Amino acid sequence: MRIARTFTAAILLALAGPVAAAPVAAPADGAQPSTVRVDYIHSGNALAEHYALDRVVIEPLPWPGDMARTLDDTDRGINRVEVVDAKTGQLLYSRGFSTIFGEWRSTEEAGKATRAFGESVRFPKPDRPVKVRILRRDERNAFSIAWTADIDTDALDVVRKQPPAPAKPIPIRVSGPSPQKVDLLILGDGYTRADMGKFEQTARRLAEHLFTVSPFRERAADFNVWALAVPTQEAGVSRPSTNTHHASALNTRYDIFGSERYVLTTDNRALRDIAQHAPYEFIEILVNNDTYGGGGIYGQFSTAAANNDWANYLFVHEFGHHFAGLADEYYTSPVAYQSSGERMEPWEPNVTALRDPANVKWKHHLTPATPLPTPWPKAEYETHSRxxxxxxxQLRKANRPESEMNKLFRDDLAWTNALFAKAPHRHAVGAFEGANYEATGYYRSQQQCLMFDRSDAFCQVCAEAIGQTIDLYAGSSGKESK
Incomplete structure (x- = not known):
């Protein structure tokens, strides 16, 4: 449901209404608690990592989440934040997430250099001193504590006063009070003041497309969507590989980790200081660029080149990473990450090492007639893909017009669709070798998926994982009938 209203009225709607208050964190009057943000520095290299507290911030808006759903039961992410009572050890809040540092640590550079990245965790303001713990998955794929900080949100050095909002948030879709909905914030970067109308139009178009894709389509009533962009002097964001350098509010850029299509911001403080002026649990950054590119970090943010012909796909694919922790299912495109050679069972819900075919993580989707591993025209696909x-x-090296790259993508998808249309297990759920950037040793659940190529639908396993994340934030009360 679309509701046209002023921003002030929309905020009141998003933050009003009855909520199920958790006595361990909610104020005594039952109102939503404030939002606490802990900024910290995460540094290290391929062999070691370190943490250091930067600052504790009370954000301008109340906590947007449901106080009845403060604990994460999805078991996703490289990391997990836990907020516990400093005296009793009672767990008050938890969420899984991943980090840019965690991705950088798997690059070649991390074997030769040490770097630091800013990171943040957010949680509802507790009514007592707490310990904030950052956990990390170990070699057994289990979480262990990597860092602990004692936090008193009433201490004198807590930042309580923020500068005015640098731009006015726009309500794109308001379905109900924020605590009962998933709040998605679409940020713009590289949009000039003259581009503000273009940004709003693009944000509305891409949000509308998101809710045409299952399972977002069936759960559209569980979402609020907001948009916000701070104007820049120049249009577009930096692309260093072409000697293009633009100052922008979020400092988003191409060429992250040396990958020409990887778009992220490593300026966490700039991101959080702008995002805090709108209700959000998830962020997608639109860059005002034509060149194909994007990125997504689970529990952090995702990005998409908003002016590219494939913007719809980029928006949804990268949001799948950020929102539900979905792994890339493709394996023939070059990436910045280095293979460890090991084949541990991934934490991501949509790929597996298939160590135990009898207990594959999506076995409830399998039928007895489908063999594991599942045959598919892998050799023919790989020959074409090379x-x-x-x-x-060659097109990118020669800096050819983006229209030529877009045509190549269209031709490639048409070829793949034709090949897969003849495959005997075209629509089956099984274990198809080739996923997670590796040609062997990792398997995806279906032959084709929005996380595998530029097709337009999620596989059954990805759709289920997305639904579980929606349930974590919005429960089942807002489900629409199909």
Whole structure:
């Protein structure tokens, strides 16, 4: 449901209404608690990592989440934040997440250099001193404590006063009070003051597309969507590989980790200081660029090149990473990450090492007639893909017009669709080898998925994982009938 209203009225709607208060964190009057943000520095290299507290901030808006759903039961992410009572050890809040540092740590550079990244965790303001713990998955794929900070949100050094909002948030879709909905914030970067109308139009168009894709379509009533962009002097964001350098509010750029299509911001403080002026649990950044690119970090944010012909796909695919912790299912495109050679069972819900075919993580979707591993035209696909990747690299190296790259993508998808249409297990759920950037040793659940190529639908396993995340934030009360 779309509701046209002023921003002030929309905020009141989003934050009003009865909530199920948890006595361990909610104020005594039952109102939503404030939002606490802990900013910290995460540094290290391939062999070691370190944490240091930066600052504790009370954000301008109340906590947007449901106080009845403060504990995460999805078991996703490289990391997990836990907020516990400093005296009793009672767990008050938890969420899984991943980090840019965690991705950088798997690059070649991390074997030769040490770097630091800013990170943040947010949680409802407790009524007592707490310990904030950052946990990390170990070699057994289990969480263990990596860092602990004692936090008193009433201490004198807590930042309580914020500068005025640098831009006015726009309500794109308001379905109900924030605590009962998933709040998605669409941020713009590289939009000039003259581009503000373009940004709003693009944010509305891409949000509308998101809710045409299952399972977001069936759960659209569980979402609020907001948009916010701080104007820049120049249009577009930086792309260092082409000597393009633009100052922008979020400092988003291409060429992250040396990958020409990878778009992120590593300026966490700038991101959080702008985002805090709108209700949010998830963030997608639109960059005002034509060149294909995007990125997504689970529990942090996702990005998409808003002016590219494939913006719809980029928006949804990268949001799948950020929102539900979905792994990339493709494996023939070059990436910045280095293979460890090991084949541990991934934490991501949509890929597996298939160590125990009898207990594959999506076994409830399997039928007895489907063999594991599941045959598919893998060799033919890989032969075509090698040729396609060579052409793609040549186009980018020669800095050819983006229209040529877009045509290549369309032709590649048409070829793949034709190949898969003849495959015997075209629509089956099984274990198809080739996923998680690896040609062997990792498996995806279906032959084709929005996380595998530029097709337009999620596989059953990805759709289920997305639904579980929606349930964590919005429960089942807002489900629409199909």
């Amino acid at each position: 040729q396609y990747q060579q052409v793609r690299a």
